[in-house]
Amino acid sequence: MGFADLSIADIAAEYDLADESVLSLCDQLGISYKDRQTNLALEDAKAIISLILSKRSGVTASKTETSP
Secondary structure, three states: OOEEEEEHHHHHHHOOOOHHHHHHHHHHHOOOOOOOOOEEEHHHHHHHHHHHHHHHHHHHHHHHHHOO
């Protein structure tokens, strides 16, 4: 398993989220970590980023649907 050169804190900063939000996503996905500086496996980083993007597109889609 390869490691991404991304920590939890890096992902939080890149996507303008609180570290705690990314830690919560790790918990939801069953990704283990020690602290916010934990470097993630490539597959884990991709899973977290995909979840962030899907939640954002879901928010955008629902705002668009309710707009006149």
